[in-house]
Amino acid sequence: MKSLFRLDEKKLMSLVIVLAAMTSVVTYLNLSENSGVTHHVIDLEVDQPELDKPTYMDDGMPPNPAVVQRDLSHYLCILHTNVVYIYAPGADSEILHCILTRFGYLKDIFVTIPVNKRSSAKDRGYDDVRSTQYLRPSGVTSPLRVYREETINVFSRPARYDREIMKEMFPENARYITMLRRPIHRFAADFVSSRLDKHFNTTAKAESPKMYLDNPEYWESQKTTSYCTRNCMSAVLGLPLDETMDMRDFQATLDAITQLDSDFALVLIYEYLDQSLVLLKRHMCWGVTDIMHYVATTPLPKKETLARLSTEEHIRNFRRVNSVDYLVYDYFNQTLWRRIKAEGPDFHKEVENFRNIQSQVAKYCRTAVDNWASANKTVIVGTTWNEKFDFTRKMCYMFGREKREWDSLLKERYFTSKRRPYKISLPKLKV
Ligand SMILES: *[C@@H]1O[C@H](CO)[C@@H](O)[C@H](O)[C@H]1NC(C)=O
Ligand SMILES: *[C@@H]1O[C@H](CO)[C@@H](O)[C@H](O)[C@H]1NC(C)=O
Ligand SMILES: *[C@@H]1O[C@H](CO)[C@@H](O)[C@H](O)[C@H]1NC(C)=O
Numbered sequence: 001m002k003s004l005f006r007l008d009e010k011k012l013m014s015l016v017i018v019l020a021a022m023t024s025v026v027t028y029l030n031l032s033e034n035s036g037v038t039h040h041v042i043d044l045e046v047d048q049p050e051l052d053k054p055t056y057m058d059d060g061m062p063p064n065p066a067v068v069q070r071d072l073s074h075y076l077c078i079l080h081t082n083v084v085y086i087y088a089p090g091a092d093s094e095i096l097h098c099i100l101t102r103f104g105y106l107k108d109i110f111v112t113i114p115v116n117k118r119s120s121a122k123d124r125g126y127d128d129v130r131s132t133q134y135l136r137p138s139g140v141t142s143p144l145r146v147y148r149e150e151t152i153n154v155f156s157r158p159a160r161y162d163r164e165i166m167k168e169m170f171p172e173n174a175r176y177i178t179m180l181r182r183p184i185h186r187f188a189a190d191f192v193s194s195r196l197d198k199h200f201n202t203t204a205k206a207e208s209p210k211m212y213l214d215n216p217e218y219w220e221s222q223k224t225t226s227y228c229t230r231n232c233m234s235a236v237l238g239l240p241l242d243e244t245m246d247m248r249d250f251q252a253t254l255d256a257i258t259q260l261d262s263d264f265a266l267v268l269i270y271e272y273l274d275q276s277l278v279l280l281k282r283h284m285c286w287g288v289t290d291i292m293h294y295v296a297t298t299p300l301p302k303k304e305t306l307a308r309l310s311t312e313e314h315i316r317n318f319r320r321v322n323s324v325d326y327l328v329y330d331y332f333n334q335t336l337w338r339r340i341k342a343e344g345p346d347f348h349k350e351v352e353n354f355r356n357i358q359s360q361v362a363k364y365c366r367t368a369v370d371n372w373a374s375a376n377k378t379v380i381v382g383t384t385w386n387e388k389f390d391f392t393r394k395m396c397y398m399f400g401r402e403k404r405e406w407d408s409l410l411k412e413r414y415f416t417s418k419r420r421p422y423k424i425s426l427p428k429l430k431v
Contacts, residue, residue: 077285081109082174084166085156088236089125089228090190091181092270094403095293097156099277101406102398103290104154105413110137111154113410125194125228126158126236129165135414161238163263175284176263180233180332181270183325184213184318185306187229192300199227209301213314216321220244234324247324257331267332274358275340278351282343288386292358294365294399350385357386365396 085100104111115133134157136150151171161176181189190196191209200212201222212219212229220230228235230245239256240248247253260267266283268276277291284290301309319326340347357380364378374393382388401409 077282079286080173080175080284081107082151082153082171083155083284084170084174084176085154086161086176086178086236087156087158088186088233089121089158089194090186090188091233092179092268095273095295096177096179096268097403098401098406099291099293100154100156101403101410102401103286105406105409109153110151111156111410112136112152113407113414114157121158124226125190125232126160129159129162129169132159134169158236160236161260161263163238163259175265177266177268177280178237178264179268179270179276180329182310183233183322183329184310184315185270186233187212187318187322188301188306188309189299190232194227196227196229199223199225199229209309210314213309213317216317220321230321231324234328237328239324239328241324246321253324253327257328260328261331261335267335269329269333269336271333272336274351274355275347276336278347278354279336279339279343288354288357289389291354292361292399294358294362294396296365296369296400346384353383353385361391361396361399364391365393365400368393369396369400 081103083100085096087097101111112134114127115135121127134152134155136152152169153171155170155174161178166176180186188209191212196209196212197207200219201224223229228245231239231241231247234253235241235245237260239260240252242248266276266280268280270276280286281288281291360378360380364375368374368376368378377390377392380386380389380391
């Protein structure tokens with residue numbers, strides 16, 4: 001059953017309210033629950049203040065056509081803008097972090113950053129929200145601040161998931177997401193990016209991920225810091241581990257995984273990034289430009305290096321000390337593919353379309369960046385999943401920004417009053 005309704009948000013909200021009044025017990029209506037075909041969900045969350053006055057910075061970005069359309073031609077859904085992203089070091093090459101930060105920045109909603117100059121992320125690879133303070137809209141005394149409320153809309157930090165504490169920290173309707181990566185690849189990536197060689201007995205020198213993978217138990221005994229090297233994704237997700245970061249109890253682990261499955265709106269898998277992002281887009285009711293990313297440089301370690309490190313022997317060795325991460329990864333990989341199947345056949349066509357747009361943009365940006373003689377924009381044609389839109393050179397810069405650059409932009413916006421020089425309104429939905 002493909003929904004043919006095209007409604008704007010006000011109408012949708014009144015429909016929602018009417019439905020709620022009629023049934024009085026309906027809290028959640030999923031149009032596709034039994035049909036098994038296309039999406040999607042009317043989520044009866046009335047508390048969506050950001051829907052009232054969505055605004056965009058005129059930051060070289062035209063109003064986002066995909067957001068405007070909000071896929072209402074395909075399915076009914078309500079935009080979600082509150083999102084909490086939990087991630088382990090090395091698990092995603094910053095792609096999703098930059099996507100979420102850009103989303104929050106362009107929508108002018110609150111994207112938090114830690115108050116602490118020195119966080120425990122450097123010691124362990126992730127923070128403990130118990131001991132770490134995050135900026136709130138009025139959390140820092142600045143006479144110039146102009147924020148309107150206290151909500152943290154976007155949280156994207158390497159912080160350990162803590163159900164109870166985070167429930168207090170974030171809005172009730174926040175969507176929790178995480179991204180997992182093949183455990184041995186995550187380790188190798190983190191080894192390179194976090195200079196893990198420094199975290200082992202330097203006399204003995206673990207110079208490469210290969211050396212570690214040849215004999216993980218030995219290197220674990222030679223560790224000189226608390227930096228996470230075992231079951232790191234599970235640790236960040238708050239699974240019960242013992243003091244050596246090994247599984248504490250099998251049943252408790254399974255229970256915790258089941259709990260995560262129900263707490264989290266979506267667990268993305270790095271190996272299936274495009275599919276994961278399209279699932280995210282559909283779940284959050286976002287547009288295609290919201291999930292686009294442009295990576296100018298090849299992330300380290302290279303694909304060939306990862307392949308070389310993933311010999312059967314290395315995987316066997318690594319599994320011995322990362323059994324929880326493998327359980328978690330395999331469980332959520334299965335979940336992802338079950339969800340993809342439930343989306344119906346047009347899901348794969350949408351992924352294909354997304355890939356085409358991404359490669360067109362990558363090709364354009366490679367020639368356009370710093371080459372002012374080249375075309376000022378490329379035109380992305382309209383399809384079933386997106387309206388026609390221009391991708392400009394300025395957007396290449398914005399979509400290519402790294403985590404570091406986003407962090408300084410967020411700080412700059414937070415600490416200056418000139419944060420919204422050219423506010424423009426989001427055009428009305430076309431109905
Ligand atoms: C570090 O490695 C060296 C050489 O293998 C060894 O002699 C020494 O005891 C190790 N130090 C610690 C603290 O384990
Ligand atoms: C993920 O699950 C799918 C479907 O069961 C399977 O085909 C694939 O091999 C799995 N991927 C990994 C990396 O384990
Ligand atoms: C790009 O835009 C600039 C400024 O609007 C204009 O001067 C230039 O001719 C344009 N370049 C191309 C190749 O269209």
